[in-house]
Amino acid sequence: MAGALIVGLLLLVALLAPVLSPYPPDAINYRHLLSPPSTEHLLGTDDLGRDILSRLLYGAQLSLSAGISAVILSVLVGVPVGLVAGYAGGMTDELVMRVFDSIIALPPLVLALTISAVLGPGLVNATIAIAIVAVPTYARLIRGQVLSIKNNDYILAARSVGVSSRAVLFRHILPNVISPIIVQAALGVGFAIILESSLSFIGLGAQPPTSTWGSMVQTSFQYLELAPWFVIAPSVAIFVAVLGANLLGEGLRNFLDPNQKKAAQKT
Amino acid sequence: MVNSKATHEKKFISRSAEKESTQCPSLLSRRQFVKAGVAGVGGIVIPSLSAPAFAAGRGGTLKVALTADPISFDPHLTGNLQGRGAAQSIHDTLFGIDNKGNLSPMLVDRWEQPDNKTYLLHLRSGVKFHDGTDFDADAVVYNINRIRNPETGSIRSGEIKALDRIEAVDRLTVKMTLKYPFAAFLFPFTDVSGCIGSPAAFEKYGKERANLNPVGTGPFKFAGYSQDTETVLERNGNYWDAGKPYVDRLILRPIPTGSTRLIELQTGGVDLSEGLPLQNIAALRTQPDIVVSERVGFRWEYIGFNAKEKFPGSNARFRQAFQWAIDREALHHVAYFGTGAVGYSGILPSHPFHESAYKPFTYNKDMAGKLLDESGLGSAEITAYLRPEPVKQRAAQLVQAMAADVGVKINLEQLDYASHRAKLRSGELPMDMHGWWGYRPDPDQYLSVLLGSDGSYAKRHGYNNPKMDDLFRKQRAETDRDKRRALFRRITDLMNEDAIYVPWHYSSDFKGLSPRVKGFHHAADAIIEYKHISLG
DSSP states (O other): OHHHHHHHHHHHHHHTHHHHOSSOTTOOOTTSTTOOOOSSSTTOBOTTSOBHHHHHHHHHHHHHHHHHHHHHHHHHHHHHHHHHHHHHOHHHHHHHHHHHHHHHHSOHHHHHHHHHHHHOSSHHHHHHHHHHHHHHHHHHHHHHHHHHHTTSHHHHHHHHTTOOHHHIIIIIIHHHHHHHHHHHHHHHHHHHHHHHHHHHHHTSSSOTTOOOHHHHHHHHHTTTTTOHHHHHHHHHHHHHHHHHHHHHHHHHHHHHOHHHHHHHHHO | OHHHHHHHHHHHHHHHHHHHTSSOHHHHHHHHHHHHTOOSOOSSOOOOSSSOSSOOOOOOEEEEEESSOOOOOOTTTOOSHHHHHHHHHHSOBSEEEOTTSOEEESSEEEEEEEETTEEEEEEOSSOBOTTSOBOOHHHHHHHHHHHHOTTTOOGGGGGGTTEEEEEEEETTEEEEEESSOOTTTTGGGGTGGGBOOOHHHHHHHHHHHHTTSOOOSSSEEEEEEETTTEEEEEEOTTOSSTTOOOOSEEEEEEOOOHHHHHHHHHTTSOSEESSOOGGGHHHHHTOTTOEEEEEEEEEEEEEEEOOSTTSGGGOHHHHHHHHHHSOHHHHHHHHHTTOSEEOSSSSOTTSTTOOTTOOOOOOOHHHHHHHHHHHTOOSOEEEEEEOSOHHHHHHHHHHHHHHHHTTOEEEEEEOOHHHHHHHHHTTOOSEEOOOBOSOOSSTHHHHHHHHSTTSHHHHHTTOOOHHHHHHHHHHHHOOOHHHHHHHHHHHHHHHHHHOSEEEEEEEEEEEEEOTTEESOOOOTTOOOOGGGOEEO
16 A cells, blocks of 8 residues: 555654754754755755755654644544534534535635634644634535435434434444545545645745745745755655555545445456 | 037937947947947946946837836825836936935926025926926926825825925926925935926826826826736937937836746846846856846845833843844845845945944844843743745844844744734834835935834834934934934934844845846936936
């Protein structure tokens, strides 16, 4: 599974950033501004003479954790809401779903931008904004699953013997609908990383001198023709992370989807 | 005198005709230089000043890349540098400014000062507005009163507030009487406050439509405008300065991204570009196909503090510590890529009052630490808001690191331009990297805004020092140049002692020119005087 390998490797690199980084990420050296890659600075230096490799490694910590925590946050909110809406049906369902519809009606980047502008710039606020944008995706996904199985015999049986609604939801329904959520979450990490980078690119994400990949692209952009290595490094990092998350998501789907597994076995 | 000038120009025209018949204009124009007696200038020419001493060819279209859209062409209502520049090519100003920073004749032919509160301006005769009406003393009075009228809402009214009465003595003489003696009073009339538009046109279009229907006496007529795309100006064939302007048409294109402006210049999309990217300057200087023109002392950078009680900046020792805690040399290299110059005052190097030997501070962490100890603030923490401007972002991160070295924690927060302006105007910036934008012919014009207790910036920074106000009153009443210079030195000393503004840099204005562009004069205020420019 290439996806798991890439994501695992990135997480490892992020965790080991303090060990792997050749320089402190904020160490300014104004005698080496925008110097090209060399043995001293493997990926060159940025506009303040800081080592790009070190900033990239520390940036991995923030970019990945922002992406992952945004997904965790939205799953924690979206899954229970979707479960309840699907199970309860009626007015509750209508209300919740219309609210989510209106959120989905807005383009994700525009919505995330508005929310983080309201909350104020900063990495934590950006993460919250991304989480809010992603909540409806998980809620709708799980609601659909709940609707499809809530009239199955084993659910009806559980209800008829007097199992409480909460137990039915969390012990009987949730385990049977969770696999698409896991797949979606893995794909969602890639989306969240891109969104975080976009917000940082606009200046609403991490504040200087902290670096995330997005803010590095923002700064490097203006030196595009003068110091191409500066823009290439964080861009490639974003690309690899998103690719890894998507591959992981697809791998998980193949692994968890019983139909596809059978299909794979037949051939 | 006017006559001899005219024949002079005529000679130029015949030369340029000769030139146009050739296949190799650059070579020939070089030969012409030698012919015209300008030796020792070399292939790349950044012509110096006033009347160009070389053959200026007539005709052609000059395309210019601006950093921003001019937005309004009403000289009394326009705000940004680009608007001021365009307004000044459509409207002549009352006064010009020479290379030494002194007033020179423009629409005002000569002037006198019978006493220290009265000015008599004798206007140039035979000047006509683009709409055919005559330029006279009544027009000047109309324009100045338009600025002063609160209904106009002109931001320029503040800079001429010393004016008490203005009247037309005769057809070509204007008398201005001041409320109090003010040595720098005439300087705003070298800029848009001195731009005279046709009263008939102002009446015809009203305040709402005057912005896109400017009618002046200037070298160029307004010919078309499309917001954020281009402004077209056409040559005024009846211009009073005979022979000028040289080009038939001006096209001003706002291009906000620095690298895009540069590419346009390199590929011939424009002949002249404002604001070259600082990181490219060193490389561009070695390129033969682009002329880099630098004007030192265009604006100055400071670190601003808010002296209101709730902010750490209310502590004078805390502010003073920054005078020693910042390595100006490093800031010069990082923020400005080594362009411009390290600075210690608000008097720009291009000004006669500037003292190049004035260096009261060095990079001294011990001194900063000592002052911080005396401040009694302990481990101080302060928030600085940042605009999305690369220069400020580089500078701020470096200042942040230097401050951390002496135990002050600076939290940086990025804001968009509008929010930053709102916070500045409401006086809610604890610390800023604002700096003063743009050269003014007299330092009183901006230092009083920053330091005088009635100045808008001083109020925003919670600054009020009666000693400073007293120095300003004295220098305004002083007509002797050397004494004023000495008073400005005392203002600078007091400014540095109070350290509401910690100065650190004088930046240069950079313009990029195609070698075709002749006669370009890089003015201290960065506004381009298109009437001197011709295309080779």
